[in-house]
Amino acid sequence: MSGSKALGGARRRRTRCRRCQACMRTECGECHFCKDMKKFGGPGRMKQSCLLRQCTAPVLPHTAVCFACGEAGKEDTVESEEEKFSLSLMECTICNEIIHPSCLKMGKSEGIINDEIPNCWECPKCHKEGKTSKDQTDGLGKRRMDNGEVSRWKLTDEPPASKKKSLSVEDAPRSDGPKRKKEKELPQDSGSKKKIKGAREKHLKKQKVKPNSSDSSEANGPNSSSGGGHGSGTAAASALLSASQDQRSHQREKLERFKRMCQLLERVRDSSSSSSSSSESDSESDSDSPSPIAASEPSSPAYGGSARERNRRLAELGFSASEESEGESVAEVEVEGVEEPQRRRGDGARVRRAALEPEPEEEEEGVGDHRAAPAAPASPQPNTQTPPFTHTHSTVQMRFTSAPPPSPCMNQSVTLTLGAALIIL
DNA sequence: GTAAACGTTCAT
DNA sequence: ATGAACGTTTAC
Ligand SMILES: [Zn+2]
Ligand SMILES: [Zn+2]
Ligand SMILES: [Zn+2]
Ligand SMILES: [Zn+2]
Numbered sequence: 001m002s003g004s005k006a007l008g009g010a011r012r013r014r015t016r017c018r019r020c021q022a023c024m025r026t027e028c029g030e031c032h033f034c035k036d037m038k039k040f041g042g043p044g045r046m047k048q049s050c051l052l053r054q055c056t057a058p059v060l061p062h063t064a065v066c067f068a069c070g071e072a073g074k075e076d077t078v079e080s081e082e083e084k085f086s087l088s089l090m091e092c093t094i095c096n097e098i099i100h101p102s103c104l105k106m107g108k109s110e111g112i113i114n115d116e117i118p119n120c121w122e123c124p125k126c127h128k129e130g131k132t133s134k135d136q137t138d139g140l141g142k143r144r145m146d147n148g149e150v151s152r153w154k155l156t157d158e159p160p161a162s163k164k165k166s167l168s169v170e171d172a173p174r175s176d177g178p179k180r181k182k183e184k185e186l187p188q189d190s191g192s193k194k195k196i197k198g199a200r201e202k203h204l205k206k207q208k209v210k211p212n213s214s215d216s217s218e219a220n221g222p223n224s225s226s227g228g229g230h231g232s233g234t235a236a237a238s239a240l241l242s243a244s245q246d247q248r249s250h251q252r253e254k255l256e257r258f259k260r261m262c263q264l265l266e267r268v269r270d271s272s273s274s275s276s277s278s279s280e281s282d283s284e285s286d287s288d289s290p291s292p293i294a295a296s297e298p299s300s301p302a303y304g305g306s307a308r309e310r311n312r313r314l315a316e317l318g319f320s321a322s323e324e325s326e327g328e329s330v331a332e333v334e335v336e337g338v339e340e341p342q343r344r345r346g347d348g349a350r351v352r353r354a355a356l357e358p359e360p361e362e363e364e365e366g367v368g369d370h371r372a373a374p375a376a377p378a379s380p381q382p383n384t385q386t387p388p389f390t391h392t393h394s395t396v397q398m399r400f401t402s403a404p405p406p407s408p409c410m411n412q413s414v415t416l417t418l419g420a421a422l423i424i425l
Numbered sequence: 426g427t428a429a430a431c432g433t434t435c436a437t
Numbered sequence: 438a439t440g441a442a443c444g445t446t447t448a449c
Contacts, residue, residue, distance in 0.1 A: 048430070
């Protein structure tokens with residue numbers, strides 16, 4: 001209790017943006033969490049938000065302040081996008097520090113912006129440390145690829161997932177049995193129990209950015225303690241941090257994944273089949289800058305560490321990617337060009353929007369709901385401009401851990417299939 | 426102050 | 438590994 005938090009400031013809890021569609025939706029009242037709410041006659045023990053209301057762009061608390069200057073974000077005080085970025089608060093997914101990019105004094109360091117989440121990035125410092133993302137090489141060698149086919153996840157895939165050495169140093173034998181439960185609840189219903197699982201979901205997109213390029217000094221730091229300069233100080237702290245981060249990342253990524261899926265589902269539902277646009281946007285071909293730290297992205301299916309982790313999260317979501325030999329129903333959903341539209345407005349734009357104006361994630365809603373297609377909607381080659389990407393096909397393998405989908409008919413209706421998935425979720 | 430959720434821990 | 442419970446934060 002005396003040490004308090006000396007790590008990247010108090011890790012602020014993210015809150016819902018209240019602007020995305022999910023946030024504006026209303027409780028479905030059918031999901032697990034909804035049913036748990038007292039509002040719905042549940043015990044209210046879980047205290048989780050509706051699965052259909054998982055915010056797609058969680059924002060920092062209003063109380064968040066810069067770790068350096070102690071001020072809040074001021075992105076709304078400037079016009080230039082770049083300025084906005086500099087004045088906005090960015091939270092590092094690795095060290096959890098929240099700071100103004102402009103408050104950083106680093107010359108050669110680059111931050112990796114996650115344009116999927118409002119004020120999220122990986123501070124340059126963390127990269128300098130070597131924590132590319134969270135991948136710290138398995139110091140146990142217990143890594144094993146129990147994944148027979150991991151190269152199936154393209155829709156919701158992520159770069160080097162979190163991986164760290166599990167260092168336990170705070171293990172205290174507890175003789176007294178930690179009893180949970182403070183009050184008992186009577187069974188509200190027994191029999192009609194829908195199996196649902198899920199969490200928020202989101203994936204990381206990496207973008208390099210150079211906050212500054214003139215001074216190559218160390219970063220700043222209001223308090224020289226651990227703030228600003230962690231990792232390069234204490235090894236123990238580093239290890240501890242890693243461990244903590246690891247655990248945290250688990251749930252976080254898990255939730256993020258789910259969100260992604262929800263978005264996809266909605267998207268598909270709105271437009272059974274829409275334009276065909278691939279979405280490979282990883283390769284960050286630097287126009288003219290052989291970044292020293294630009295070669296760590298296994299764009300190819302050649303993972304070796306985060307396989308297990310990914311598997312776990314997937315399982316939590318209700319489907320797994322590995323073969324568990326059980327007798328589950330396997331549904332193959334073929335999504336045609338359901339991936340992100342990848343609207344690129346500025347090709348040369350370096351810094352994408354991070355937490356700028358009110359624009360959580362309004363997917364292009366131009367199609368509305370006009371299902372009445374003119375004619376011949378099933379043309380494999382509609383456009384003449386055929387980008388080098390022909391991979392408009394994403395096959396997702398979903399395996400329901402329970403409650404086998406009684407839908408024996410899997411027509412071409414993607415909407416139908418996905419709809420079922422949604423219900424199950 | 427309240428109610429909703431987040432993030433973490435505990436229990437199978 | 439997965440799910441449930443819970444403390445605590447966050448917004449109002
Ligand atoms: Zn719900
Ligand atoms: Zn939202
Ligand atoms: Zn600042
Ligand atoms: Zn950091």
